[in-house]
Structures are given as C-alpha cells and as structure tokens.
Amino acid sequence: MKSADLRAPTIGPDSVAHQARLLDLWEGEGGIAGFFSTVDHKKIGVRYIVTAFAFLVFGGLEALLMRLQLAGPDRALLTPDQYNELFSTHGMTMIFLYASPVLSGFANYLWPLLLGSRDMAFPRLNAFGYWVYLAAGIFLYVGFLTGNGTNDGWFNYVPYASRPYNPGLNEDFYSLGMVFLGIATTVGAANFIVTAFRTRAPGMSIDRLPIMVWGTLTASVANLIVVPAVSLAFLMLWLDRQFGTQFFNTASGGQPLLWQHLFWIFGHPWVYAIVLPAMGMVSDGLPVFCRRPLVGYSLVAASTVATMILGFGVWVHHMFATGLPGIGLSFFSAASIAITLPSAVAVFAWLATIRFGKPVITTAFLFFSSMILLFVIGGVSGFMTASVPVDWQLTDTYFVVAHLHYVLIGINVFPVVGAIYFWFPKMRGRMLDEKLGRWNFWVMFIGFNLAFLPMHITGLMGMPRRVYTYGPDMGWTTLNQITTVGGFVFAVGILLIFVNVAKSWSKGRIASANPWDASSLEWSVSSPPPPYNFAVIPKVASRHPLWEGRLPANGRSSLDQGMLLDTGKETVGTTALDAQPDIILEMPEDSLAPIVLALGLAGVFAGLIMKIWLLTAVCTVVLAVALIWWLWPRRELREREAVHG
Amino acid sequence: MTLSSPAGYLNSAGPRAGAIVPLTWYMLIVSILVCVIIGWVLWRAVRAARANGGDAETRAVAVEEGANGVHWIRNGLLISGVPLAVALVWTMATLAAVSGPPEHPALTLDVTGHQWWWEVRYDSDQPDQIFTTANEIHIPVGRRVLVRLHGADVIHSFWVPKLTGKTDTIPGQTNLSWLEARASGVYSGPCTEYCGAQHAHMMVQVVAQSPSEFEQWRLRQLQPATPPTDAASQRGAALVEYRCGLCHQIRGTNAGAHAGPDLSHIAGRRMLAAGLLPNSRGTLAAWIENAHGLKPGNQMPNQNLTGEQLTDVLAYLELQQ
C-alpha cells in the first residue's frame, strides 16, 4: 500500500505549537459565509438549543392564551376556531419543534465531547439537519401566522383532517411540514447512530458510554425506524386532500384507523425518543452532585434499550376506545403495564445514587432530582391509562392532559433546564447565577405542579380535553382557575432561565474547565472548548476518566498524551463495540452545500403548498445537482485515488 | 370547591361504569402511594445533603465509590412487581366483565355521531316501533341497553361517564357499547374525541326512568306531530315545514329531511343544541334566530325571522311535546 493509505499516528503530548496547528486546521471562517457554512457540531448544537427555546416560547405563549380562555366558564376571549388552532399548534410546537430538537441540540453539542472525538461522523449532514429543522419549523409557522395553522390536534385524526371537513390549507401545511421535518429527524438520527458506533475515543468500549449517549442512541434507532411511518401517513393525507386518493375515505375502501395505526406506531416510540435522552442527562448529571458514580450503570443502560423495545409494542394503547377486538386490547394492555418495570429501574437507580452518595444541592441538582418525582407522577398516571377499562374512562379527559404534561415537562423540560445549569459553563465559559437559579427552580416547580397536579382531578371529574370552553354547572371552574394561575407562575419560571442566561452571558463568573469536578471527557477540555475539542485524542480506560484514582479498581485513561492527528482535519474512527482505533477519518471543511440543499428542499415544499409545480421541479433539479456535488468523491477526503484522475 | 361533577366517573350509576370504579380506585391509590413513598425517600435522601451551594461547594465534597446500591433496584422492582401483577389480573377480569355487549338487550339503539349532535334511533323488530330522536336517550332503569355506534362524518366518542366508558364512533365501522342505569336520573356525556369547532358543545344526555315512565315516553315518541291548534301555530307549522323542513324531520308533517336532528317532540326534550342550552321558549327563540352566535361554526343557519314569524314558529314547536 502507498503511504497515503496507511499512517501510524504520532502519539505525543499536547503543546502550544500543536494547538496552534490544530486551530489553524479546525477554526472555521468568520463572518456571514462562516455562519452559513460551519459544520462545527458545537455551533450547530447551540443553534438547535436556541431555536428550540424560541419555539418553546411560542408554544408557551399559545398555552397562556388558552389558559386565559379556560380561566372561567363560557369565556369568549377566543373563538372556537382560534382556540382549536392554538391547541393544535401548541402541541405540534412543543412535541416536534421543541422537545426533540432541544435534545438533539444537547446531543450535538455534547456527543463528540463526551465521546472524545473532534466532531460528529457526518458534520455536513449535521449542518443540513439543523437547516432543515429550521426551515420546516418556519414552514409550519408560516401556516400558523397566515391563519392556516394546523387545527386537528397534534395527532391529527382523519376524517376531520380530510378536505371535506377541513377545506383550508391548515392541514396541507401540517402534512407537508411534518414530511419536511421528518427529513431533519431522520438524518439527525442516522448521524447519531454512526457517531455513537464509530467515532468514540480509543478505549471507550460500549460499557463505558455515558448514559446520555445510550439514551440518544436508543432514541435515534427508534426515530430512524418509526419516522417513515408518520411521514407516510402525512403524505397519504396530503394526497387524499389534494389529488383524490382514497387512503382514508371509507366510501372507497379506505380506513380512518389506518391513520391512527401509522401515527401511533410512530407516536409512542417518539414519546420515548423525547424522554430517554433527557433521562440520560439526569443519569449522567445527578451522580456528579452525589459525588459518586451512578448506581446500576449496566441495568440503567439495559433498561433504556428495553424500554424502547417494549415501546414499539404499545402503540395501540392510544386506540383502546376505537372498538378493537378484546384479545388485541389485552395484549397491548399487558405490554403497557409491563413497560413500567424498565422505566422503574432508572428511578430506583437515581434514588439509590442520592441515598448512597453525598448530595450537594445546586440548581442543576434540584432540577435533576425533582425530575425523579415528576417522572414518577407521570409514570403512574401512564400506568393507569394502560389498563383498558380504566382508560375507557380516563382517555381524552384532562387526566391524560395532566399525564402527558408530567411526561413532557417533567421528563424533558426539567432535565433540560437542569442541563443548562450544568453545561452552560462548558458552552459559554461562565457560570450561571446560583441564587437566581434557586428562584428559577422553585418558581418553575411550584408553578408547574400548581398548574398540572389539580388537572388530574379535573380529568377525573370528566372534563374532556380539547374543549374551547365549558359550562358553569360542570364543577370544573375552580380547578381550571388554579391551573391558569399555575400556568402563569410556571411561565415566570421559564422567563427566569432567560434572565439568568442574559445576566451571566458576559457577566457570569469565569468557569474553569471542570467547575463541578465531574467525571466525563467534556470536562477535560477548556470552557468553552476549542474548535478541535481535543488537542490529543484521549485514550479511555474507565467509565469515569476524570475520577480515576479516586474510585477503586479503575484503569488509567490518558488525556494529555494521545494521537496528535495534526496534519489534516482529522479524528480517529474506532470499532463499534470495544472502540479500538481502526481508521483515521478525514473530516470535511466548512461547506455551503448543506444550506443550499436545505433551501432547495424548502423550495420543493414551498412549491407543493402553493401548487407552483415549476418551483418544485426546478428545486428538485437543484437538489439533485447539489447532492451530486456533495457526494462527488474528494481527494482531500480520500474518497478517490490521489494519483488517478 | 366541590369535587362532584355531572361528568365525574368515580361514582357510577350503572354496572358497566361501576365495574371499573374499584379498579380505578385501586390504581389511583397505588399511584398516590407510589408517589408519596418515592417523594418521601427522595426527601430523606436529599435531606442528608452534605452541602448547599454552587460549584465550589460541589468540588469541596470528595468523590467516593459509595455503597453499591444495586439492591435498591432489585428490591424496588420486586416490590413494584406485585401491585403491577395485581393490576394486570384485575384489568383482564374487569375487561372480561364489561367488554362483552349484552346478549339479550332490552333495547337496541343506533347512535350516530354528527358534527355536533347525536342522532339516536330506537331499533325494533317491528318497523312501526322504530323512531328517531336526538341528543337525549331515554332508558328504563335496570335494563341492559345495547348501543350500536356509527360514524357519519368525522370521529366522535360516545361517553356517559356514570354509565359507560368511551367508545368511538368511526365512519365505516359499527362499534358496540352498552348502558344500564341502577337508578333513575339524568346522566350527561360530552363527546370525547376532538371533532372540530364545536367539540365543546356535543353533549348527550341519558335519562333513566322507571320502566313504566319509559314506556310512556316511548309511546309518546311514536306519535306523529301534534297538529296546530290556532291561527298562530298554523302559520308556524307552515313556516316550519317550509324552512326547518329543509334540514329537519318532524314525523307526520312535510318536514322530512335528515341533515339535522329530528325535531319530532322537540318540546319534550330537556336541552337544545346538544346540551348547549336548557330547553325553554326563550332559549329556543334565541337558538332559531342566532344559532351561529351561540354555537359558532355549527351548521344551522341563523333564520332571520320577523318577530311575528318567530312567535308563530314557537307556538307550533311548543305543541310538539
């Protein structure tokens, strides 16, 4: 073999000259061009988080408007149509544009740092995923802002979503927007999977992965497999609406329940996809403040995977009232009750970690530990709806609304805010204000429970979800008023995050590389990390590289001595299970191809919604050309022979 | 604040909903206990905190391996397994008890969900015993009533919290539910599958009566329309046939359309517009003149009658007891 094919990477120590070489190789362009062409996972990660929080604010404002409408019986602040568009857009925003992307943001930012790598496996694909997410989010909100927001709830049942009952463009925006967004989710999932399996630091075998990686990896595998189901459903709906196909039309052999099956085959795993990575954050963050490793690492990792496997088999519990035969109901009911067990593993592991550790109360700790309780509340209410006969009473009442908010806010928002307090110092190099953090936590915690704990009772008293108003004689008024007050208190809590971030952005205390004395690799590099992440590729010998020597029977990782890889934009690829180095990966430079491709896609979808077929056709050609340009074998990436051509 | 609601289902009024109540309480109590126990354990664990502060305080506490703790996971799973297994067995038993429709129902109804009202058809082997009404279901106390559920437009869900759990009405398929009331009374049920603009105002009411009262009501329903008695109601009858008859039926008159609820014996009903308004002369007038203001998005057009016409129409409709 020629020397260009094979190289023994130099192993050596970090040095100033070495860092200068790396900076030269890895620092992207500045300015506008640099902004649009960057493939740095850290910048992309922060963009995801910022964009997701923008959508959180939109979704939150929508919720507050609804709470004002429901603050008393027979209020007329909103028309029924406005209310229905608001609750649908609220659900769509929170579930699709906030909950999942915010986790993608943290994973994008943290994964290479956690894994001891210099970037994701496919940096350009990473940038592409973000731009598509942003474009799809804008597409969906263009619908909302032009009065064509989705109006059939986030799960969008047919026939109400079909054209005869829903003649506007509302459902076309939602259908096309969801197909569009599905592309971002899928490429993101693909990237996470390959990154997790192929670009870990040497020695980081699969049993040394941070739990957050387990969570996101599991979620990504699920997304890869289930997102096509919902994309297909929305494509069918759009074709039914615009081209006269008959997928859901009973008069011509179609089936409304086909929608529900396809949607929930996607929908239930999706719920796990937006909580498992957040549970992983808690599994990784909480032990730092308990000053000990997580109890039961292997069990927690295995239960993460087991939850998802079972999660593929419970989708029918969203359809218990659709008249399915009893045998099928029993099966799905049993599976839904059984799924409680793997979820419980994490709860007991966290509790034991606190109990057998030496907890230090910080704001991040408060968010992570309170999440355990919120998780349990959301879990037990889920357990109740798993029982078919009980679900026949509970389903589609505010009990379910309370349940899903405990799941989504309790297991997603609380860990995410905790994660901000935990990792902001790493991202920004400055500490957030702890005192304000306590206010932030308590206002959020009290507001949230004030809003949603009584809502269980509202549900038990029979209030159906998705009603724009209710009568004074139903006995629901007081509870709704409490919920409205709680909702506004919670909103103030959310606001305090922004206040704290704004305050600390340039005035916060300077953060050291490892302010919390945490154990994983991201804390071994400066805060914020350099563009190349790791000056030398670390060699990992234990689950807690930065706590070695303090824990018994640990190997010795090598963090300041390792592969230098400073002759090109390179990182090391490793084998899937035991992470033995097996390839030097040539990483791509910044590129405009991702955003061009995303814009092309946006053009395709814009053409489809406006029925300007020429625009769609032209943009499809642009896409094809951009894709071939992207995939053109490059010498610098060693995709073709240096001596040939 | 009172915790009782006409739609609450923790106190039932019939065997189908009743069989679910103990299971619901069991799961509710287990759930609350779990939350309290976990909360207490968490509180105890956190109260042992070594420090309270920020990063400096965190760094000051040394990292240690600590006790293994895996027994908590094992014991926790073992302890959780017991109430879960009970819930599973109880669920299956309850499912078997309530799911099957009655084999020899005293009465069979065809209930169809429409945007945004309920069509109720009383079936019978004898064609002359069949009749149709809307939004109000009368049943005899202590008898099992089979309900066949049909979908006309979009998906709705039929629910009478105190009598039966939810079953969807889905176009293209017939679902089964059943009702039985232990005691006479009026039991309300809101639609519980989101169905569009007026999902909030789609209430069905089940009126459980003694068998004799029910029989009286049933015979009354079988009667054709009461003819006009004076000049006003005569003019009203003509207007009703000519205007209302475009969409509604009143049996025994020329009003024979089926787009909207059957109005035969409308004056005998408790509520108007699927639970929106109590039925009285004033609300009926308001509804006829301003259906869209009262229930925006619904399919009944505002009638724009003159005052005199409205009085006539009311005079006629009030006769339809």
Next chain:
Amino acid sequence: MAEAASMSAAPALPVGPIGRHGVGLWGVGTLVASEAALFAYLLFAYFYLCATAGPNWLLESAPSLRIALPNTLLLLASSGMAWWGERGVLTQRRGQALWGFGVACLMGAAFALVQVYEWHSRPFSFGTSSYGSLYFLTTGLHEAHVIVGVLVLAAIFLWTALDYFSPRRRLSVSAGVLYWHFVDVVWLFVFTTYYLTPYLGFGR
C-alpha cells in the same frame, strides 16, 4: 527536543475510507434501514386495508404478470450487472466496471420506463379506491427510488470513467451499489405483495 522524547507512534491505521471500510457505508446502511421501514409500512398498509376492507378490495384478483414478471427479472439482472461492475473496480478492470455500471444504469432506466407503461395498462387509477391509491403510491415511491438509483449508477459510471477509483479507494462505488441492491430487493417485496399474493389467496 524534550517534546520529541515522549513522542511515539500508534500502530498504523488506514487514512480515510479503504475498501468498504469507513463511516460512509454505515451512513448508507442507516439510510437503507429507514427506507426499508418506509416500504414495510406501505406493505403493512396493504395487508391492513386488505384485511379490514372486506371482499373485492383487490381491483385485480389475478394481476397480469405479462409485463411485471419480465420487468422484475430485468431489475434483478441490473443488480447483477452492478455487482459485476463493482467486481471490475476490485480487480482493476476498468472496462468491465464501465460495462457493468453502464448496462446496470440502462437496465434500471428501462425498468423505470416499462413501469410507466405498466401503470398505463392498469384498469384503474389512483383515485378509484384505496387499493388503487396504495398501488400507485407504493410503486410510485419505488419508481422514485429507481430514478435516484439510476442517477447514482450514472454518477458512478462517470467517476469510473474519470478513473477516480481503485480497489482501495472505492467507497462511493460500494455505497452506490449497495443502495441499488436495496432498491431491487424492495421491489421483490412489492412485486410479491401486489402481483403474487393474490394468487396465494390473500384478499380474494
């Protein structure tokens, strides 16, 4: 230099993708997994509708194999040619590689054209019933994959003609050919479902 003293060398590693080795093929693998899932849902929809829609759901209880079967064989042969072309790259026979990719590409294009003819000869349209809708959606989405595959084969042909590849540097070839095999395998499932299962009694 004190620094140099602590320098050592790790075992030699390949630089960039060598052979099938690299992250690129993993990427194509995830793409294939996701696309396979898409077609699995399409076939789920077929059997679900078939089972719930009652009798006479099939618009053709004995679909004609006159065009579909030869066309299926054509697609399979195309897969074989692509494999043969890849062998040409591996054995450094550029002529064989060009013939393989070129003919595979043309056969793929021919399949796509014949498929259009097959659509026209159907006695129903996508609006006739849910069966018609699903038939055209499934075969249409497959057709889209065929077109992408033909473009991929054309690109590989071009890059081979430009002498980009060697047995070591050929990830693009292996990835593209893998995708093409996938498109063909998916067709076998679609073909079996729509054209063969009615003969086995499903839906009749």
